[in-house]
Amino acid sequence: MDIHIQFKKGALELCVLVLIHRKPCYGFELAQQVSQYIQVAEGALYPLLRRLVTEGHCSTYLQESNEGPPRKYYLLTPEGEQYMNAMIEEWDKFVTSVSKLLKDGAADE
Amino acid sequence: MNKSQFLTILRKKLSSLPQKERKELMEDYEHHYVFGQNAGKTEEEISAELGDPYEIAAELLAEYNRNRPTGNQNNGSRIMACIGLFILNFVVCVVPLGLSIWAAWLSLFASSVIIILSPFLALFDFLQNDYFGSSKLFATITLSGVGIMMAIGLFSLGALLKKVTVSYINWNMSIVRGGK
Numbered sequence: 086m087d088i089h090i091q092f093k094k095g096a097l098e099l100c101v102l103v104l105i106h107r108k109p110c111y112g113f114e115l116a117q118q119v120s121q122y123i124q125v126a127e128g129a130l131y132p133l134l135r136r137l138v139t140e141g142h143c144s145t146y147l148q149e150s151n152e153g154p155p156r157k158y159y160l161l162t163p164e165g166e167q168y169m170n171a172m173i174e175e176w177d178k179f180v181t182s183v184s185k186l187l188k189d190g191a192a193d194e
Numbered sequence: 195m196n197k198s199q200f201l202t203i204l205r206k207k208l209s210s211l212p213q214k215e216r217k218e219l220m221e222d223y224e225h226h227y228v229f230g231q232n233a234g235k236t237e238e239e240i241s242a243e244l245g246d247p248y249e250i251a252a253e254l255l256a257e258y259n260r261n262r263p264t265g266n267q268n269n270g271s272r273i274m275a276c277i278g279l280f281i282l283n284f285v286v287c288v289v290p291l292g293l294s295i296w297a298a299w300l301s302l303f304a305s306s307v308i309i310i311l312s313p314f315l316a317l318f319d320f321l322q323n324d325y326f327g328s329s330k331l332f333a334t335i336t337l338s339g340v341g342i343m344m345a346i347g348l349f350s351l352g353a354l355l356k357k358v359t360v361s362y363i364n365w366n367m368s369i370v371r372g373g374k
Contacts, residue, residue, distance in 0.1 A: 112226060116226070128250040136257055154228055
């Protein structure tokens with residue numbers, strides 16, 4: 086179970102990068118979008134977004150809204166885009182390798 | 195869990211963060227509730243989606259500390275730790291004591307090597323002085339056996355000493371780095 090959580094946390098970073106690359110999002114919106122694909126504790130998004138900002142992968146801007154508080158939008162910086170691309174490549178390699186391993190194992194049995 | 199329970203736990207757990215950081219983080223979560231309620235969710239639903247506030251706080255604190263590795267270990271306390279270790283190491287004589295134990299071990303080891311080799315020394319003696327004494331030869335062979343046993347004992351003693359020395363050095367390092 087715990088492994089499962091760590092697993093998702095790692096994937097969450099990639100998902101967030103890809104989503105805000107498509108279009109800038111505010112925290113709540115991002116949480117809704119991520120939840121459509123993977124089940125994750127949405128509260129974990131904010132520590133992650135914070136880290137992405139301090140590491141320079143993301144920047145933020147505020148937009149006033151008629152309903153409710155101002156929305157803090159997150160967008161990808163050029164460095165963040167590079168980081169995302171590198172991560173996608175890593176991810177693809179990783180997934181391919183693990184799938185291959187699983188398949189090789191199944192063939193032996 | 196409702197909104198105020200969630201936020202209270204989070205605020206309390208984040209109390210060690212600087213005011214500004216904490217305010218920003220709390221705002222993120224407070225706004226999350228407002229947006230969620232605008233989207234027609236109840237406070238309980240939103241709390242459930244957010245997850246465990248204790249876990250979130252732990253993560254936020256870890257994140258914060260990771261970015262400021264020297265934040266909780268300022269130079270003042272580091273210098274104090276160095277002075278403390280200096281006193282322990284040199285005034286209380288841990289280092290001289292350790293060195294002399296090692297020197298004793300080394301000299302015992304050297305003597306065991308010599309007495310293991312003593313039959314050969316006896317042979318050399320016979321050749322040099324052109325005589326043969328069987329009692330002398332047997333005495334040195336006995337001595338050699340004693341030397342072998344001594345060396346075996348010294349090896350395990352040396353391993354123990356090494357372990358103690360290494361862990362003492364590591365302990366020193368960890369204190370200077372900010373002993374966690």
